[in-house]
Amino acid sequence: MSFFVFYSFIFILGSVIGSFLGVLAERLPREKTIRGRSECDYCGAVLKWFDLIPIFSFLFLGGKCRRCEKKISPYHLWVEIITGLAFLAVAFYLFPYPLLGIDLQIIGQFLFWLFLASCFIAIFFADLKFYIIPDEIIIAGIAGSLAYWIWLAFGSGFSLISIEAWRGLLFSLLAAVLAGGFFFSLNYFSRGRWMGMGDAKLALFLGLALGWPNILIALFISFLSGSIIGLGLVFFGRASMKSQVPFGVFLTASSFACLFWGEKIADWYLSFFR
Known part of the structure; x- marks a missing residue:
């Protein structure tokens, strides 16, 4: 069970960080501030915190904006999933047996x-x-x-x-x-x-x-x-x-x-x- 909890935490952590990485990848090339609130690309509605839960919010809303109900690009969803899987791959590789024999260098x-x-x-x-x-x-x-x-x-x-x-x-x-x-x-x-x-x-x-x-x-x-x-x-x-x-x-x-x-x-x- 501890293995499952550890790896689940790593995937969730990766998806959360992936949400931020998606913002970086989208705003930095356009020289936009990364501090601004996320908003719908169509109606401009500022997204609430419960609309920004990695992976879950997109699936719960059916890939649509809560306000205008237009289709949202799955871009952020893919960034979150890929980052979660990447973090999980690192954890599997370096910690095949979590909490056993872990040292500071690892x-x-x-x-x-x-x-x-x-x-x-x-x-x-x-x-x-x-x-x-x-x-x-x-x-x-x-x-x-x-x-x-x-x-x-x-x-x-x-x-x-x-x-x-x-x-x-x-x-x-x-x-x-x-x-x-x-x-x-x-x-x-x-x-x-x-x-x-x-x-x-x-x-x-x-x-x-x-x-x-x-x-x-x-x-x-x-x-x-x-x-x-x-x-x-x-x-x-x-x-x-x-x-x-x-x-x-x-x-x-x-x-x-x-x-x-x-x-x-x-x-x-x-x-x-x-």
Whole structure:
């Protein structure tokens, strides 16, 4: 029963945070304040607190505005569900047996991964809807990643764990420089045609967050998946070769996957050369 309560709490927490992330992804690209009350896109009615309960309110109202009864976009519903599932995936991975053998380092990693998942989801939907990656989220991601690696390095004392933590910090800085430098170069030499400046800033953040070699795996998966989906859209007439591609969508999705399987994929690939 304690397992069920723990995982249920994590999913609910994720859906609540997802509600806020949906607001960030929708307002920051349009330079709107995030402090304003939510309102209906059609009639402008300010939504009450009981209309904003994650997932439940949308389902209870049948996806309609309580006042004008027009259909509401399921955008926020999807953000809330996806964030809840992302939080749940992190909890399942790091805490397969909740409340057993948990130490401070695992708790720190858990909170950091939830933070990264939140950043990734906000960037994913902002880029998907507006083709813009908000600087505010990038700055928060860089600051949070630096804080985590520094805490890990200084908080472990002078031990083997501390050496590994310092190694992780240095490799993360290296990954940030390499990934960011590569994308900034693409942006500079193509004058923004191949890669946007937002993607370059995002690569800097992802390099710092994932470290080496995870960032390399994430970049490979994002380029591969982006190419496959992009060519598929062109083939079915949904896009052209000149269409703008929200590459941040592929970068964040592949980076989230690499939190779980990045090192395993790298080890599998390197095993062919041993």
